[in-house]
Amino acid sequence: MRMRAGDKSNFESVVCKRSTDVYHNMSVSLLKNRMARRVLEQALRAGRADEDKLPDTFTKVEVVKEVRVDDYAKGVFSLQFNFDSTLLAVGFNAGGIKIHDTKTGEETSVLRPCRHGGFPIMCLRFHPKVPHILFACDAEGHIYQYNLQDGTSSHVITEAGNEINAMDFSVDGYNFATAGRDLSVRIYDTKTLRLDKTFEGYGSGSFFKGSQDMECGNTMRVYALKFIPENEFTFITAGWDNHLKIWDTRRNDGMVRQIPGPHVCGDSIDIKGKTVLAGSWRANHALEEYNYFNEKQKPKEIPFPNKNGAFLYCAQYCENNVVLAGGSGTNSVEAIETSTGRHIGGVKMSRTVQALDCANGGRVFAVGGADDMFKLCSMK
Numbered sequence: 001m002r003m004r005a006g007d008k009s010n011f012e013s014v015v016c017k018r019s020t021d022v023y024h025n026m027s028v029s030l031l032k033n034r035m036a037r038r039v040l041e042q043a044l045r046a047g048r049a050d051e052d053k054l055p056d057t058f059t060k061v062e063v064v065k066e067v068r069v070d071d072y073a074k075g076v077f078s079l080q081f082n083f084d085s086t087l088l089a090v091g092f093n094a095g096g097i098k099i100h101d102t103k104t105g106e107e108t109s110v111l112r113p114c115r116h117g118g119f120p121i122m123c124l125r126f127h128p129k130v131p132h133i134l135f136a137c138d139a140e141g142h143i144y145q146y147n148l149q150d151g152t153s154s155h156v157i158t159e160a161g162n163e164i165n166a167m168d169f170s171v172d173g174y175n176f177a178t179a180g181r182d183l184s185v186r187i188y189d190t191k192t193l194r195l196d197k198t199f200e201g202y203g204s205g206s207f208f209k210g211s212q213d214m215e216c217g218n219t220m221r222v223y224a225l226k227f228i229p230e231n232e233f234t235f236i237t238a239g240w241d242n243h244l245k246i247w248d249t250r251r252n253d254g255m256v257r258q259i260p261g262p263h264v265c266g267d268s269i270d271i272k273g274k275t276v277l278a279g280s281w282r283a284n285h286a287l288e289e290y291n292y293f294n295e296k297q298k299p300k301e302i303p304f305p306n307k308n309g310a311f312l313y314c315a316q317y318c319e320n321n322v323v324l325a326g327g328s329g330t331n332s333v334e335a336i337e338t339s340t341g342r343h344i345g346g347v348k349m350s351r352t353v354q355a356l357d358c359a360n361g362g363r364v365f366a367v368g369g370a371d372d373m374f375k376l377c378s379m380k
Helices: 005-014 020-025 028-033 036-046
Strands: 061-068 076-081 087-092 097-101 107-112 121-126 133-138 142-147 153-158 164-169 175-180 185-189 195-199 222-227 234-239 243-248 255-260 269-272 275-279 287-291 312-317 322-327 332-337 343-348 353-359 364-369 373-379
Touching (some): 061 343, 076 364, 107 133, 107 142, 121 164, 133 164, 164 234, 275 322, 322 364, 332 353, 343 373
Parallel strands (some): 164 222
Antiparallel strands (some): 061 373, 087 097, 097 107, 121 133, 133 142, 142 153, 222 234, 234 243, 243 255, 269 275, 275 287, 322 332, 332 343, 353 364, 364 373
């Protein structure tokens, strides 16, 4: 795809420049009070005296660049921008991890090569307090740590017999949690990498009695995990058992309560204030907002444009009351204004969309999946 000169300049204007001084000077207390990534982005933007005024309303979506990937990569399973949105980490179905320059799309490094029979990289997360450290989880139960400054890497943890589908850091960065196929949720100390707690699921070897047993933990595979922005102890999981489950790391049993509703099959939950965004792999009522504090409140549906069903694998909040969501029903990612239901625009792929990440409030985002490419996009 050829990029028009105007498209390139506009895209680069919303990609934050790296600012080491901002990282060092930013108060740690900010990280404890809000989502680490959003606070970092806001601080970086505030530190740029030459930044153009960003729009208060999004009106269109544009594809800026298509980045081809090798056939043996077998598609993209995970995407993650770093905190100043200058780099994009890409995790592949064949187990590889690459870093790309956000402005040019060029590959800057290969952290882990793809290989025949490799297991998919299901989740990528940058360390909120050490932004050049990247964690990666794969479907073989491995957690890897990569240092983007010196190029070193280490195989940190193995969860034997598990497929790790989801991981997230607490907002203060002191802990991270993982979840996946074996139903258990594990809490780790980020500094020592020691396993602090395990909240076991209600396994298939036990007789399932009904909804009361679901309160004991996860009953089916988990595909999404997110810490609450304002609380370093509380997080939410979701998966095949059609519930949002709220956990507290300070409790011995872990689980606090549950909210029935979404059927989650990917990284498709996000949290903003008291609201949880959930994208479900189903035809109708696939994109919804739930009240985190009131499990009895009826969810608000966000209309996702489709003809043959939505079937969502990924969803994220952006600024300006906009969400991005995509999956296999439309093979696309669509941008929708939550307050009005207005469809802002979309990014079409030829095959299933499996991965999505946005930066700079959604003004920059990336889309990937079963295609032999991922797309760098902008929202204006």
